[in-house]
Each structure stands twice: as C-alpha cells, then as structure tokens.
Amino acid sequence: MMKDEFLKKLRSHLVKIPEKEKQEILSDYVEHFQHGFHKGRTEEEMVRTLGDPRKIARELIADYHLERAQENQSFVSLFRATFTFLGLGFFNLVFMLGPLIIVLSVIFSMYVTSLILLITPLFAIEALLMESSLLEFLLRLLTSLIGAGVGLLLGMGTVRFSRTFFGWFIRYLKSNLNIIKGVNKHA
Amino acid sequence: MNVQFKKGVLTLCVLVLTLKKDRYGYELVDHISEKFLIAEGTIYPILRRLTKDGYFTTYLSESKEGPPRKYYQLTEAGKLYAEELIGEWETFNKGVDQLIKEGLDHDEG
Numbered sequence: 537m538m539k540d541e542f543l544k545k546l547r548s549h550l551v552k553i554p555e556k557e558k559q560e561i562l563s564d565y566v567e568h569f570q571h572g573f574h575k576g577r578t579e580e581e582m583v584r585t586l587g588d589p590r591k592i593a594r595e596l597i598a599d600y601h602l603e604r605a606q607e608n609q610s611f612v613s614l615f616r617a618t619f620t621f622l623g624l625g626f627f628n629l630v631f632m633l634g635p636l637i638i639v640l641s642v643i644f645s646m647y648v649t650s651l652i653l654l655i656t657p658l659f660a661i662e663a664l665l666m667e668s669s670l671l672e673f674l675l676r677l678l679t680s681l682i683g684a685g686v687g688l689l690l691g692m693g694t695v696r697f698s699r700t701f702f703g704w705f706i707r708y709l710k711s712n713l714n715i716i717k718g719v720n721k722h723a
Numbered sequence: 724m725n726v727q728f729k730k731g732v733l734t735l736c737v738l739v740l741t742l743k744k745d746r747y748g749y750e751l752v753d754h755i756s757e758k759f760l761i762a763e764g765t766i767y768p769i770l771r772r773l774t775k776d777g778y779f780t781t782y783l784s785e786s787k788e789g790p791p792r793k794y795y796q797l798t799e800a801g802k803l804y805a806e807e808l809i810g811e812w813e814t815f816n817k818g819v820d821q822l823i824k825e826g827l828d829h830d831e832g
Contacts, residue, residue: 564748587764591765599771
C-alpha cells in the first residue's frame with residue numbers, strides 16, 4: 537500500500553465524522569508523511585509502520601462519539617461510543633451494557649411518569665365539564681395540582697439524575713482509555 | 724499487547740515528552756518508536772484526544788529545513804494530568820518489579 541491509498545482508506549473509514557474534522561485528521565497524517573520523506577524514509581515503509589487505517593479510524597470515531605455525548609448529552613452518542621469501544625477490544629464494557637440499558641429505561645420511565653403527573657390538572661377540567669358538583673371539581677383540582685407538583689419535582693430530579701449519570705458514564709468510558717488506572721485501582 | 728494498556732502507556736509517553744518543551748507530532752512518534760515497537764499511526768488520535776480534552780494547545784510553525792510543524796504545548800491541566808499519570812505508572816511499575824523479583828527469587832531458592 538502507498539501513501540495515497542493509506543490516506544484514501546483512512547478517509548473512507550471515517551464515517552459519520554464531519555468533513556472539517558476529517559480534514560484536520562488527514563492533515564496530521566499528510567504532515568507525518570512529509571516529515572518521513574524529509575528524513576529519507578520510503579512510502580511503503582512508512583505505511584507499514586503507521587498501522588491499519590481501519591483501526592486508526594475506529595479509534596477516532598469512538599473518540600468523536602464520546603465527545604458528542606459529552607457536549608449534547610445525547611444517549612445515541614453514548615451508545616455509539618460504547619459500541620465502538622467494544623469494537624476496539626475494550627471487552628470489559630460488555631458488562632456495562634446491561635446496567636446501562638437498565639438505568640436508561642429507569643430514566644425514561646421517570647420522565648414519562650412526571651409528564652403524566654404534570655398533565656393531571658387537565659383531567660380535573662374534564663370533571664367540571666361532566667356536570668359534577670363544584671365541590672367534587674375543587675377536590676379533583678386540588679389533588680391533581682398536588683400530582684402536578686410531584687410530577688414537576690420528579691421531572692427536575694430526573695434531569696439532575698440523568699446529567700449526573702451521563703457525566704459518570706463518560707468518565708468511566710474515558711478511564712478505559714487509560715488502563716494503568718484500572719490496573720492499580722486497589723493499590 | 725493489550726490495546727487498552729498500550730493506549731494508556733502511549734498517553735503517558737506523549738505527556739512526559741512534552742513536559743520540558745513543545746514538540747511536533749512526527750518528533751513524538753519518532754522518539755517513542757525508538758524505544759519500542761508501536762503502530763505509529765496510533766499516536767495522532769491520542770494527541771487529538773488530549774488536545775480536545777484541553778491538555779494540549781497546538782500551533783503551526785514553519786521551519787527552514789523541512790515541512791511545517793504542528794507543535795503540541797502542554798496546558799496547566801495537561802501538566803497536572805501528566806503528574807497524575809506518572810504517579811499511577813510508578814505505583815504500577817513498583818508492583819510489577821516486586822512480583823518479578825519474588826518470582827526470580829523463588830526460582831533460585
């Protein structure tokens with residue numbers, strides 16, 4: 537494989553990465569080749585020592601999704617990063633998939649519950665329309681307002697909880713990039 | 724060698740090499756690959772990640788001899804991170820050394 541082929545392969549494997557970032561990445565490798573040539577190295581030898589462009593691309597993609605997840609608090613990116621890391625051979629993450637799915641479903645159901653509670657006052661209005669007594673309506677309104685309050689608190693709590701969880705999980709993924717830490721955790 | 728382990732070690736290497744002076748990408752690759760065998764292309768993603776995490780700032784510098792160079796300069800956060808990783812490495816290294824010693828002693832005795 538020659539220089540141009542290496543660069544072409546690297547580019548083609550950098551899927552889902554914005555064009556600007558792709559160019560930044562490729563320019564690092566172009567510079568690498570330039571310096572190597574300057575030192576009198578040959579194209580073939582340089583390509584061989586650079587390593588597999590597919591593996592390099594995967595690593596860059598994993599980092600990209602992680603960064604996305606961090607910036608946008610996007611669960612999709614978090615999943616993508618986790619899976620790309622798995623592809624890189626970070627097999628300890630397999631054990632994290634179960635807990636990750638459970639926590640994400642808990643977060644999701646908490647959001648749904650708080651949303652339902654928030655709209656309960658609407659049902660009280662429905663009671664008024666159904667020709668029930670004023671007392672009954674007020675009673676309903678009162679309980680539903682309490683419900684909405686609880687829903688609001690729950691919603692705020694969930695936002696907080698999911699933020700904390702997000703930060704924690706991203707830190708965990710990042711710590712995987714530095715296994716020395718993992719090795720001597722108990723020390 | 725285990726991918727994760729190697730990544731951790733390479734991260735430590737680039738941080739340590741930039742402690743005293745700014746260096747450009749090829750220089751870093753060159754220094755590290757002198758010491759042990761690496762896929763040279765894996766250094767650039769590490770440099771990129773460390774830059775995005777705010778441990779490095781970069782600047783481009785033309786040189787009279789040879790192609791332009793993209794230099795990596797450690798930030799304050801980068802220096803702290805380097806120290807943290809050096810500490811971790813030392814603890815780890817000491818442990819392995821002790822185990823090797825114990826293993827060899829056992830063999831001989």
